Amino acid sequence: MMEGLAALWGSIPAWSQVLLWDLAKIVAIVVPLMLSVAYLTFVERKVIGYMQVRIGPNRVGPRGWLQPIADGLKLLLKEIIVPAGANKGLFIVAPVLALMPALVAWAVVPFTSTLVLANVNAGLLFVLAVTSMGVYGVVVAGWASNSKYAFLGSLRSAAQIVAYEIAMGFALVGVLMAAGTLNLRKIALAQAGGFWHWLFLPLFPLFLVYFIAGVAETNRAPFDVAEGESEIVAGFHVEYSGMTFALFFLAEYANMILVSALTAVLFLGGWFPPFDFAPFTWIPPLGWFLLKVAVILFLYLWLRATFPRYRYDQIMRLGWKVLIPVTLVWIGVMGFVMFFTPWAFVFYR
Amino acid sequence: MTFESAVFYFFSVVLLGSAAMVVTIRNPVKSALFLVLAFVSAACIWMLLKAEFLAIVLVLVYVGAVMVLFLFVVMMIDVNLAVLRQGFGEYLPIGGLVAVLMVMEIALAVGPRQLAPTRIAAAAVHAPAAHVSNTRALGLLLYTTYVYPFEIAAAILLVAIIAAIALTMRRRPDTKYQDPARQVEVQARDRMRLVKMPAEPKT
Numbered sequence: 001m002m003e004g005l006a007a008l009w010g011s012i013p014a015w016s017q018v019l020l021w022d023l024a025k026i027v028a029i030v031v032p033l034m035l036s037v038a039y040l041t042f043v044e045r046k047v048i049g050y051m052q053v054r055i056g057p058n059r060v061g062p063r064g065w066l067q068p069i070a071d072g073l074k075l076l077l078k079e080i081i082v083p084a085g086a087n088k089g090l091f092i093v094a095p096v097l098a099l100m101p102a103l104v105a106w107a108v109v110p111f112t113s114t115l116v117l118a119n120v121n122a123g124l125l126f127v128l129a130v131t132s133m134g135v136y137g138v139v140v141a142g143w144a145s146n147s148k149y150a151f152l153g154s155l156r157s158a159a160q161i162v163a164y165e166i167a168m169g170f171a172l173v174g175v176l177m178a179a180g181t182l183n184l185r186k187i188a189l190a191q192a193g194g195f196w197h198w199l200f201l202p203l204f205p206l207f208l209v210y211f212i213a214g215v216a217e218t219n220r221a222p223f224d225v226a227e228g229e230s231e232i233v234a235g236f237h238v239e240y241s242g243m244t245f246a247l248f249f250l251a252e253y254a255n256m257i258l259v260s261a262l263t264a265v266l267f268l269g270g271w272f273p274p275f276d277f278a279p280f281t282w283i284p285p286l287g288w289f290l291l292k293v294a295v296i297l298f299l300y301l302w303l304r305a306t307f308p309r310y311r312y313d314q315i316m317r318l319g320w321k322v323l324i325p326v327t328l329v330w331i332g333v334m335g336f337v338m339f340f341t342p343w344a345f346v347f348y349r
Numbered sequence: 350m351t352f353e354s355a356v357f358y359f360f361s362v363v364l365l366g367s368a369a370m371v372v373t374i375r376n377p378v379k380s381a382l383f384l385v386l387a388f389v390s391a392a393c394i395w396m397l398l399k400a401e402f403l404a405i406v407l408v409l410v411y412v413g414a415v416m417v418l419f420l421f422v423v424m425m426i427d428v429n430l431a432v433l434r435q436g437f438g439e440y441l442p443i444g445g446l447v448a449v450l451m452v453m454e455i456a457l458a459v460g461p462r463q464l465a466p467t468r469i470a471a472a473a474v475h476a477p478a479a480h481v482s483n484t485r486a487l488g489l490l491l492y493t494t495y496v497y498p499f500e501i502a503a504a505i506l507l508v509a510i511i512a513a514i515a516l517t518m519r520r521r522p523d524t525k526y527q528d529p530a531r532q533v534e535v536q537a538r539d540r541m542r543l544v545k546m547p548a549e550p551k552t
Contacts, residue, residue: 015352090379121482125405132413136385139417143378143424151424158421162414182484317529 025117029106037253038068044301051305078242083146086239090144095240095247098137102254105130109261110185112271112285123184124172127262128165131217135161137251138219138226138236145239153235156312157226161217163319168213170327174206175199175266177334178347184262188270195274200267202347205330207267209323211299214259216319218252221304225312260296261289268292357397364390377423381416388412402484 009017042057042064049056058064082088108123110116120126135158142154178199179187191198200207216223227235237248264270269292271285283291310318338344367386374380388411395404491499 090382120401122401122405122484125402125409125484129405129409129413132409135413135417136382139420139424140382143420155421155424158417162417165413182482 022117026107029117030103033103033106033254033257034250036257037250038072040253040257040297041071041249042068043297044304047298047301048305051302072246075242075246080242080244081239083239085146087144087146090140091239092244094137094141094144095244095251096137097140098134098251099247099254101130101134102251102258105258108184109258110188110265110270111289113185113189115286116185119183119185122182124176124182124187124266127184128169128172131255131258132161132165134217134251134255137248141240141248142236145236147239149232149234149238150236152232153226153228153238156228157219157236160219160223160225160315160319163316164213164216164223164323167209167319167323167327168217170324170331171203171206171210171213172266174203174327174331174334177331177338178203180348184265188265188272191269192272193276195269198267198269198272203267203330203334205326207263209327210267211263211296212318213323214263215300215303216315218255218259220252220256220300222307222310223315224309225315228309230309256297256300257293260293260300263296264289264292268296353397357394360390360393360397364394377426378420381420381423384419385412385416388416400483402487 012020045067046056046064056064057067060066060070082091105127107118108116108120108126110119138157138161139154142150142152142157145151175187176182179190181187181190187199195201219226225235227237232238237245240248271289273280273283273288334347338347364387367383367390370383371380371387374383388407392404392407392412395401395407
């Protein structure tokens with residue numbers, strides 16, 4: 001049996017072997033990702049529920065564990081309504097445009113030192129470029145819906161994402177200076193051996209800026225003015241129903257997990273344990289990576305349960321007048337220390 | 350036909366098609382979206398040439414930032430196509446002349462003479478070794494050999510930014526705005542006065 005399969009594998013041409021193998025790897029990343037997105041929505045409802053002294057969903061399946069499956073089925077079976085006067089083609093394409101970058105960026109994320117789909121040299125730039133395309137889904141959705149609320153939501157989102165992307169890019173410049181490479185795997189490898197080697201300590205201001213900009217880029221509370229329920233109903237996805245609506249949600253949660261994974265790789269030592277000795281090394285590297293991602297995701301949910309929504313002008317002020325100057329000053333400090341003082345070892349990895 | 354040339358032709362067709370759509374389609378928002386598609390296909394072609402830094406920066410700067418702002422503006426204005434199309438025949442000779450001149454200039458600059466295989470082979474001698482990352486090679490060149498032109502270009506851009514802001518910003522004394530520093534510094538006694546007064550008898 002195995003020999004038959006091996007012979008079959010050997011008989012197909014080499015390029016299709018590569019193609020099939022890559023496809024299998026992509027499926028191995030996307031399927032667990034989609035499952036974690038489904039269960040992240042469940043965890044979110046549960047966590048926020050407990051923070052508000054409620055229980056949260058507990059009816060479908062044992063202790064509510066089948067709730068995300070039920071939600072998904074319901075959304076699949078709902079009718080997709082295209083509003084009158086909407087631009088039909090763009091209306092349908094918009095959710096796809098939102099989801100696509102959220103999935104593509106996973107191609108370069110290293111899970112462990114060997115477990116990475118594409119180990120490209122310019123990985124950090126690739127992630128920045130791909131995630132910056134996510135805003136098109138929101139903008140196109142708002143414009144194509146032919147609705148005032150959706151349009152206002154997409155305008156807000158466009159301005160917000162352009163503002164916070166600059167802060168995010170500058171924060172990553174600091175990582176690049178400390179690690180000396182754009183390759184995500186090498187950045188994580190540079191942080192090997194104990195939590196005092198992780199980059200979040202010397203780059204603490206940049207770490208905070210990156211996380212805040214990440215929350216803003218994913219349109220999550222307290223930066224969710226693009227879908228501010230109290231003013232513009234549901235913002236850019238107000239006209240969407242059924243599966244098209246579900247795709248926007250998949251994209252938002254996949255982006256959340258992506259930003260968390262990147263924070264773990266760039267600032268929190270990727271797959272390395274916080275201490276390099278016995279009880280900590282028992283957990284496999286992938287386990288540490290997932291643990292760190294989970295902790296950052298919990299922070300996301302905690303933020304949402306704790307803070308009220310920012311006002312629009314406050315968002316712009318925070319982005320342009322606080323976060324960008326902080327990153328610029330810290331990059332200047334880093335450059336000065338690394339080249340003109342004997343304490344350069346603080347930043348070099 | 351190798352796999353790479355198939356990919357090249359695919360992206361070239363998409364690039365030319367979307368570039369044609371940018372100028373022919375009636376809806377300005379769709380035109381801007383086709384321009385985005387043209388940028389992305391051009392980036393993919395650069396990626397094929399192993400110029401990954403340029404390709405990614407094209408997507409990052411033009412698709413991720415410039416075109417978003419562009420769409421932002423285009424979505425808000427209501428373009429009247431009838432007015433735009435007025436005088437199309439009148440301007441056609443001048444426009445056609447400019448177009449022909451531009452095509453000729455482009456052909457002179459990047460014609461087959463400049464991009465002949467022998468010339469590319471000669472240029473490839475200076476290319477960095479395959480194991481050196483493209484980004485690092487470009488960075489080394491920009492910050493060593495070409496550091497003065499690079500810094501001068503940066504300074505000119507900075508001057509342009511400041512000039513644009515200075516030209517458009519005007520202080521209006523009648524606008525109301527909040528100063529967060531003053532909001533934070535405010536004390537209870539600045540806003541509230543506690544008054545002690547005897548209780549009045551019940552009526």
